[in-house]
Amino acid sequence: MLKLVYPLILVISLLVISVYPAKIPNEDEGRVHHDHKLSDQDHYVDTNNDKKMEHNVDYDHDAFLGKEEAEKFKTLSPEESKERLGIIAVKIDKDLDGFITEGELSEWLKSVTKANIMRDVDKKWTDFSKVNTLDDYLKHYYGALDYWSDEEKEKRKDDYKVYLKLMERDKKKFKAADLDSDGRLNKLEFADFLHPEESIHMREIVINETIEDVDRNNDGVIDLNEYLGDIYRIKTGEDDELAKTERDNFQNYRDKNGDNVLDREEVAAWIMPTDYDHTLNEAKHLIFEADDNKDGKLTKEEVLNNFNLFVSSRATSYGQDIYEKEDL
């Protein structure tokens, strides 16, 4: 799974103005990788360092509840947690026929993602709305650069280059997000600016930024080392399971035309595939895992029987093992 460091660009922008003389973003901050976000977590992680990937239910919990709500469940007793889950299960069953279908679950997951994004937007809107024209925005976040002397620009030319690059990026992204082209971002447009990976009309921006970030040798395409190193932090020559899997992914799935590099089209298919629905896929996964009688849909009982998959509780957040022992 691709690690996503999205809103950092705004953080970096803030640094330009607030910590003058500006601090250069570190390697991570300078890069922005995009992915649809059902969770900050990876769905499969190597929890016990055996170089094999284990299923990470925190990913499902975040996707199912949203990060903040998922955290709240960790403070509940198993009984309280189950009770609240039962209420949610009824809510998801929109047509109240007693079964949660793939479609109903997928709609639910979508609404959770949307609520997460709007919560983030709400948090940042008060500050942003004061500078919501492009000029004001650039002045506010990058205005300090105008006061750099030629000497300073020369002394810190790498920093300077990074800031100019970020500014150009923000400009482009701002314009793309400004759907009604009135030169300012309203709240919904700001949501696209903050989370471009969620909007189809921001697709070009997301693809361009990804290529810029990962393409270390600036040849416009992504080779295997750039792919492994930048995205998965795998060093050249490393050969554990993750390295093998990702090398295999690159060769057999990402590099469709077999020329050993990812071109623009291949990056697009990887980062923002138009034929892949993240929420539907997660809905399928949850149903597959919890569908005890294998009829392809979930009853409230099935959800509760498998409540570990959907939510945490005080017991489960101490560790899966403790809960499983208690439950026997």
Ligand SMILES: [Ca+2]
């Ligand atoms: Ca139903």
Ligand SMILES: [Ca+2]
């Ligand atoms: Ca606008």
Ligand SMILES: [Ca+2]
């Ligand atoms: Ca390259």
Ligand SMILES: [Ca+2]
């Ligand atoms: Ca290729």
